[in-house]
Amino acid sequence: MCRHLAYLGHEEPLGRLLTEPPHSLYRQSWAPRHQRHGTVNADGFGVGWYAGDDPAPARYRRAGPIWADQSFADLARVVRTSALLAAVRDATLAGADAEAAAAPYASGSWLFSHNGAVKGWPRSLAPLTPTLPAADLLAMEARNDSAFVWALVLARLRAGDDESQALADTALEVAEAAPGSRLNLLLTNGETIAATTWGDTLWYLTSSRGTVVASEPYDDDPRWQEVPDRTLLAASRTDVLLTPLKEPSDAASALAPSKEPRT
DSSP states (O other), rough: OOOEEEEEEEEEEHHHHHHHHTTHHHHHTOOSOOOOOOOOOOOOOOEEEOTTTTTSSSEESSSOOOGHHHHHHHHHOOOHEEEEEEOOOOOOEEEEEEEGSSSSSTTTTEEEEEEEETTTTGGGGGGGGGSHHHHHHTTOOSSSSSHHHHHHHHHHHHHHOOOHHHHHHHHHHHHHHHHOOOOEEEOOOSOEEEEEEEESEEEEEEETTEEEEEEEEESOOTTOOOSSEEEEEOSSSEEEEEBOOTTTTTOSBOOOOOOOBBB
């Protein structure tokens, strides 16, 4: 598994969100508190952030552990942003993709991360390859399950689906093709956050500074709220909406009736 985090709100240094809190994403790379699968997130990390009026985010990704990168420590101290997505990658099988396998993946204004694993990859998702244009398959950044899931999400976004619908439909499609998969997906466009819970933990925190959505709390603030499993989360800087996800075998509609917004 991995750990990831997205933020929308007042402009902050990267470090205030990613390295300074007592249980920050930085610390979660070797001492996560709620991780259910795997223990050390040392096979790469990445952060994507939005700057000024440019809708396309910048990214900084590396193949090694976050604690070994002194350049990132400097960046985190001085770079400021009002929106970001960051992730640390669980130790996994050896591969040739290096930092290309580290989230966040990106296209246009979108940043994406997958916390989980596709059961039976790659054979389990082979039946889904015809749903993607050949150019999208050839353009995949890495040859792993997360990159393929991102290609499925991106195809829906480019077809006109909104972020929440694209995540929900992709999670249900992959869960049906590969039962037992863990599919905590996280997506932002710099203005909103969408996420799914499917097999692992997710929490959110709203405050006067903004909204944080993360695999686990980075401190002991009692305002953190845990998201139930099989849930779609949609967030802005001030509001969070939770919607239960139906099982793949349920009716054609991917989403159950909405709950009231949580603030």
